[in-house]
Amino acid sequence: MDASEFRRRGKEMVDYVADYMEGIEGRQVYPDVEPGYLRPLIPTTAPQEPDTFEDIINDVEKIIMPGVTHWHSPYFFAYFPTASSYPSMLADMLCGAIGCIGFSWAASPACTELETVMMDWLGKMLQLPEAFLAGNAGEGGGVIQGSASEATLVALLAARTKVTRRLQAASPGLTQAAIMEKLVAYSSDQAHSSVERAGLIGGVKLKAIPSDGKFAMRASALQEALERDKAAGLIPFFVVATLGTTSCCSFDNLLEVGPICIKEDVWLHIDAAYAGSAFICPEFRPLLNGVEFADSFNFNPHKWLLVNFDCSAMWVKKRTDLTGAFKLDPVYLKHSHQDSGLITDYRHWQLPLGRRFRSLKMWFVFRMYGIKGLQAYIRKGSNKLTKALLERINNAKKIHLVPCHLRDKFVLRFAICSRTVESAHVQLAWEHIRGLATELLKAEKE
Amino acid sequence: MDASEFRRRGKEMVDYVADYMEGIEGRQVYPDVEPGYLRPLIPTTAPQEPDTFEDIINDVEKIIMPGVTHWHSPYFFAYFPTASSYPSMLADMLCGAIGCIGFSWAASPACTELETVMMDWLGKMLQLPEAFLAGNAGEGGGVIQGSASEATLVALLAARTKVTRRLQAASPGLTQAAIMEKLVAYSSDQAHSSVERAGLIGGVKLKAIPSDGKFAMRASALQEALERDKAAGLIPFFVVATLGTTSCCSFDNLLEVGPICIKEDVWLHIDAAYAGSAFICPEFRPLLNGVEFADSFNFNPHKWLLVNFDCSAMWVKKRTDLTGAFKLDPVYLKHSHQDSGLITDYRHWQLPLGRRFRSLKMWFVFRMYGIKGLQAYIRKGSNKLTKALLERINNAKKIHLVPCHLRDKFVLRFAICSRTVESAHVQLAWEHIRGLATELLKAEKE
Numbered sequence A, B: 001m002d003a004s005e006f007r008r009r010g011k012e013m014v015d016y017v018a019d020y021m022e023g024i025e026g027r028q029v030y031p032d033v034e035p036g037y038l039r040p041l042i043p044t045t046a047p048q049e050p051d052t053f054e055d056i057i058n059d060v061e062k063i064i065m066p067g068v069t070h071w072h073s074p075y076f077f078a079y080f081p082t083a084s085s086y087p088s089m090l091a092d093m094l095c096g097a098i099g100c101i102g103f104s105w106a107a108s109p110a111c112t113e114l115e116t117v118m119m120d121w122l123g124k125m126l127q128l129p130e131a132f133l134a135g136n137a138g139e140g141g142g143v144i145q146g147s148a149s150e151a152t153l154v155a156l157l158a159a160r161t162k163v164t165r166r167l168q169a170a171s172p173g174l175t176q177a178a179i180m181e182k183l184v185a186y187s188s189d190q191a192h193s194s195v196e197r198a199g200l201i202g203g204v205k206l207k208a209i210p211s212d213g214k215f216a217m218r219a220s221a222l223q224e225a226l227e228r229d230k231a232a233g234l235i236p237f238f239v240v241a242t243l244g245t246t247s248c249c250s251f252d253n254l255l256e257v258g259p260i261c262i263k264e265d266v267w268l269h270i271d272a273a274y275a276g277s278a279f280i281c282p283e284f285r286p287l288l289n290g291v292e293f294a295d296s297f298n299f300n301p302h303k304w305l306l307v308n309f310d311c312s313a314m315w316v317k318k319r320t321d322l323t324g325a326f327k328l329d330p331v332y333l334k335h336s337h338q339d340s341g342l343i344t345d346y347r348h349w350q351l352p353l354g355r356r357f358r359s360l361k362m363w364f365v366f367r368m369y370g371i372k373g374l375q376a377y378i379r380k381g382s383n384k385l386t387k388a389l390l391e392r393i394n395n396a397k398k399i400h401l402v403p404c405h406l407r408d409k410f411v412l413r414f415a416i417c418s419r420t421v422e423s424a425h426v427q428l429a430w431e432h433i434r435g436l437a438t439e440l441l442k443a444e445k446e
Helices: A003-026 A053-067 A086-098 A109-125 A148-170 A176-180 A193-202 A219-231 A254-264 A276-280 A319-326 A359-378 A390-396 A423-445 B003-026 B053-067 B086-098 B109-125 B148-170 B176-180 B193-202 B219-231 B254-264 B276-280 B319-326 B359-378 B390-396 B423-445
Strands: A141-145 A183-188 A205-209 A235-242 A267-271 A296-299 A312-316 A402-406 A409-413 B141-145 B183-188 B205-209 B235-242 B267-271 B296-299 B312-316 B402-406 B409-413
Touching: A003 A053, A003 B003, A003 B086, A053 B086, A053 B109, A053 B359, A086 A359, A086 B003, A086 B053, A086 B086, A109 A141, A109 A312, A109 A359, A109 B053, A141 A148, A148 A176, A148 A183, A148 A193, A148 A235, A148 A267, A148 A296, A148 A312, A148 A319, A176 B176, A183 A193, A183 A219, A193 A205, A193 B193, A193 B319, A205 A219, A219 A235, A219 A254, A235 A254, A254 A267, A276 A296, A276 A359, A312 A319, A319 B193, A359 B053, A390 A423, B003 B053, B086 B359, B109 B141, B109 B312, B109 B359, B141 B148, B148 B176, B148 B183, B148 B193, B148 B235, B148 B267, B148 B296, B148 B312, B148 B319, B183 B193, B183 B219, B193 B205, B205 B219, B219 B235, B219 B254, B235 B254, B254 B267, B276 B296, B276 B359, B312 B319, B390 B423
Parallel strands: A183 A205, A183 A235, A235 A267, A267 A296, B183 B205, B183 B235, B235 B267, B267 B296
Antiparallel strands: A141 A312, A296 A312, A402 A409, B141 B312, B296 B312, B402 B409
């Protein structure tokens, strides 16, 4: 395919994308296919000779679309929202064309610098404390991670390195393994499964702090666990506070948990993956109070701030805490500005080496919506429904939901996901659920 | 921006992308900017009211492009190639529109199933042993990771879990920390820095095996290290063999290293990130002989197989080795087909939870080039130049290279990166390097 064919096919694809988005309400939100549906529909090996573009785009409707769960359908209320907007898609086209791998400043200066500045823009939108911003001479700053899971893991590894160095400085004979055996991380029993996974990967204990009646981690339960573990010779080093838990969007009490972390010299990471976008509205910003106690903070613009996946925003107060944990400098990645102090090499801030030009998406979205447009989008409201009808609802395939557990209760989560959802869709869904509930109650009585 | 504006702007962006690719030879490959160039060029905060699309696209040329290192310029010979092709860009547009997060089968069946089948297609292109393919009932299979770094880390963590469980089954009193303290991983002294990093993250020792005169890891050096460490009470558990090292594309001797790993019951991971694409040509396939001894194998189609970043292909012989290391099943991610044995939930194969529909890129590229087209692309040849002129070359900014160390030698790496590079560009670069070398030699004589 040469440039002139790309011009033609690219424009057809733009129309296909627009048609898909405009017609998505008419597609069944959850597919009818059974596991293994796809393999018999396509050849067992790649073709020797090229297929045509027409063949492929026809197969998209015949083979792919019948197996797609439509996350951007206004009837998709499962899991969590994943962001999508036209400006973000345009930016991704540009990102694909530039196709740079921005692991260091020199690998593409614009890729690194736009990211630093966009993370400052976003930090200011959230009114993050100055210490989290890079500015011209800050010690902190932001980085785009692929997911909140990676952000939690990166924070945990940085905290692990920091405490290990501190303890080894005090007692030079201590081995890393002897320290790791005693390290304990903490999160609420409502934290996302990726927190437990970060503990597994990092090879440290992770303890779940019982949450209170409102599913929040509070001072007393955390302090009790810390005291018990310290008395047993263990070393608390890391706390994850969740703002907006997956199951019910509860908030850990930052104003209680934060000062304890300061007092105990424990790294505090805040995971606001799901709810964090709301903090750009002044009326929701008080929910973030206490962020000043944290060492690192993360939320996902790719969930609720109109920036397509992947774009998970993470800030730290001391960038050297991250770079200290990961910095390895083989000569083939060195460049002449490296030690100038002015530049950022993002490969030291993340797990993988490679990274795309993801800040273009933020730039396009922030500019084309403006802060007011983004705030208006957040304020469109949300809903929670609470009756266990899951099987009938999902078998009917008119709407799609997933459940969660709140302690012993089996709860239906009803999340507003698609950018195009309107209150009319929600009402239709609610009437549908009420209808099925009535049928169910009748059936049980008979 | 509504769908009709997206139709207009999307088509403008398609033309911008095609213009960029067609005109890239005329752009200076490495930018003139100094660190910090970008911040003064844009506002300190996001705009309150929306900007127009024209504002933004004008700023792309004014603000972004002057800071871009053009990885797809035919004069870009630095680092490593990053793949780019029009079919791949078209697939990414579709991926952005569907915008699903394919962490489980149910989250979008097409996303999971196309990935499994594409990894089988690619595995067959490489003539991987049957055990690495998913097929209809295989125990192995492939997964798309974001980068080779992640693949190495995932393999190391899976190996760590496997050996820990085996030792704890034999001696139930053993703690994880007591085991981890003794675990040792190995790679050649030529392995990529990400291998060392995986050891750091995984909290295990990583030892560098001295490579031979051809920069290859051989049986004798590995066996010697294993014996010494076992005698010291350590536990060897993981070996990374590199096929195509970063510095000089040397190959570890798989046919020697493989049988040792089998004998010692040590996990063998093969990192062919850079060179692996060549194995689709029968004449290069013998370089992969010995892959049958490996537990996991990885290479990057996003380097040299025309699939845009990110697309790092990883296969394992036993998928339960991966899923066993990472499997956590909160109820909000469960679905009814989960335990059917027929389906794949890729969240258990990788570090992050979220994942894009990346197999679309493979599908578009494999079909639109065909295996013959891909083989023809690989066979276009490569170049290595060997004289220390780096500073003059990079100051002149006509071409761009990075150096490496081979033992004590400082070597210029000349990598064929851009898809559009032709022998004419290489000749121009070679004449340029010869010219600068002649000047340098003259200057030194005077």
